[in-house]
Amino acid sequence: MSRYLAAVVLLAGLAHPAVGAAQAAQNATLRRAQQAYDNLEYRQVLTLARAALRERLTGAERARAYELLGFTYGAMDSILKAVDAFKQVVLLDPERQLDPNRVSPKAYSAFDVALRQVLLVRQLRVDSVSFVGGQGAVPVRFTVTQPARVVARAIGSGATVVIDSGAWNGQVNLRWPARLPGGDPVPAGTYTLVVDARLGQNTFSASQPIRVSHGRVDTLPSVTSLPGYQFLPETEIPPQSWRPVGLAFLYTGGALVGTLGLESSSLGSSSKRELGLVGGAALVTGFVMMLRKPAARPAQANILYNHLLRDQIARRNQDIAKENVARRQQVQVTVAPVSPVTPK
Amino acid sequence: MTRAALGPLLLALALRPAAGQLVAVGPQFVLADYREVASGLRYRGNGFGGALWARRNRFSVEAAVVRLSFDPVAGSAADSGFTATQVDAWVAYDVAAYASIEVGVLHRSVDPEFDAQSVGALRVGARSFYQIGPGATVVFRANYLAAPKFSGGGHAAVSLDLGLGLDVRLAGRLHGTATYAFNRMNRRTNPGGTGEIDAPIQETVARLGLALGF
Structure with missing residues (x-):
């Protein structure tokens, strides 16, 4: 039973590639040959296919007739005859290709041998x-x-x-x-x-x-930026710090120390009213500035970076301009x- | 243009921010203390003046003129006051982002002439300035007063001037300024050929003012 099933499966695989061909066949004899092949009547296939080849066929029909012969000889273990039939197939249709997954190994190897024996x-x-x-x-x-x-x-x-x-x-x-x-x-x-x-x-x-x-060869557009590089802000806002009041204190302290140091002993202690007024104003201003948002200041590193980036872009655009001059003389x-x- | 219209126009101009400020000018109210020869000869005064400041590239010019009325303080040996007109001027060159060297003049004339010493001297010194916030700058200066001349004669080998300044932008072009100056002159004189004696002079001045930037 299992042998019978295997044979049926194998024969079904052999028959499959010829089905499409039979559907397109116009010649009656060739259609009968295809039907006989579908019914596993191999003797009749041989007779009918040979008879069809003696009739007037189109190139595609002749190729199908030889293909039926090749598959039938292959099924009947007549490998040499199968190879001869497949040679005729590839001579008529050099692009003919068998799917190794859908035809029997015997037929496929016969087709492969046929291909190697014909110059194509x-x-x-x-x-x-x-x-x-x-x-x-x-x-x-x-x-x-x-x-x-x-x-x-x-x-x-x-x-x-x-x-x-x-x-x-x-x-x-x-x-x-x-x-x-x-x-x-x-x-x-x-x-x-x-x-x-x-x-x-x-x-x-x-x-x-x-x-x-x-x-025409496409010209390249000028670039305004380089991939992966972006212009950086040229000003930065420093973080809030005690620096304003510290500096005010330092400057005021310097004036106070200088005044105390330069005072003449014979003239007595000088008036501190004036220094108190101005120094106090400086300290208050420093304290207020410490609490305020600092002013933006130039970011020298970013300015330099942007300068270099602009130079790079300018150089790249010069290269692009030269490239475009060359491209306008080229042909795509x-x-x-x-x-x-x-x-x- | 009427005076009524001129006031708001000037105010509007003052509150408008200056694009590239190069010149500032404005009035000042001044407080001062003056001592001479001995601790008993002390005066206190106040007055008004004006100041001008200008900058071009690394150079800057500063000048202030004040007129002061001095009166003897309580306990002073002096029995009458005097008026003084003081002119200070500097030309500075920025040698760094926070420092300048400067030269200038100091001239103080006194009326009546011999109630106090009239003085003229050259200034040579340096100043440091730092922006402590948006539109706020503090300044510290130290000047050597060279070759001072006194109306009463004499000389001073060591004469120094210290200063502290503050400039704050109040609104737009309008700035508030405060300046402190202390100068000490070790004057020595030889009255009647009897030998040199010390006759030091010491003055402190505080100027509070407004300035309009252009």
Whole structure:
């Protein structure tokens, strides 16, 4: 019983990727083949799929027919035949990818072997990017299924530029600076990014149209502050203290001591009425000032700090002005893919 | 303009704060004590005067003129009073945030002429000033009175002048001022060629006034 259940689950997994294909199939024979596959009638699948391939099919339908054959041979343990069928699938649809979580390991390994036996350039991708001409690059990546001599070019009405070439296999990542040999940015327009792979007599090309546009480089705004730095108040209110009355006492005491010290012994003690009047006024004023909120005074450290900060901002703005002069002479290059990969 | 309108206008001007005050001028009421030769020759007086103060950068100028009426105090050997006109003037240069050096003159003329000594001298000294609160400044000064000249003759090798001052901004441009001055002159004279004798002079003055800043 458990064996039967396992077989059902496995077959259901094998059938699943073909369901979507059957839904889109227009050819009646191919639809019948799909139904037979859904009913686990493998002999009939083989017969009907082969019959469908002898009929007039679209490229997608032919790929589905070979895929049904591949899955069926895989289920029937005819691995070599499954590999041959999957080779036809990837030749017809190089971007075809199986989900290892949804197909049987046998089918997946057969598909993987098929991929390695056919020279393909797959999954050619160009990321949308925008950069200042000469200061950036366009990321280009693709997969070569066999070790091959590969040349990547950008072909457009304005120019044809070789991006890179080499003997590569597997995932390849390139960076195209979008420049002409002279160093200038490639002219604006539509280009086709072509990747040619050659292995002996076998060749394969994949292409991706892209659009290159030019724009003005954004200039930088002047700064009025520096991140993390703030102007400090240039005055500060000192804390209340006894200093006013202390100073009044000190100054008055100085006058009193001086007067007592300078008094002539022959003239007798001088009048203290005048000193009492003025000294008393000074002490009262000092006492009042001690109780009052002190006056704001210049904060020299903050003034110096603000001065240095203003100098820094002025220097930064000078740099920005120079940078903007340079930026006004630069070109902002924007590259974007315009349609999916088209196999040739 | 009528006098009735002039009063409120001056008051309004006085209460308006000055943007950058460079000049202050105002009247003063003065109290004074004067002693000469011996402890028995003592006078007390009062009077009125005026003061002017001006500043430009580190330089400042100060001048005060007062007219005093002195009367003998009870128990004094003097039997009549006199009037005196005293002029004090200074030119100061700030050498630090709280200190200045200064030179100036002191001149006191007496009427009747020989009831007391008329004096003229140069001042050389220094002063210290400190702001003890918003608009309140205290000043302490010490001057050496150089080359004093006396109407009765004689000389004084050691003559000193001490001062204490207070300036408080009362409202806007209006300031209150109080100044204390003590000067002592060790005058020696030789009357009739009989030999030098001490004839010291000692004066204390308190000036209380108002000033208008511009």
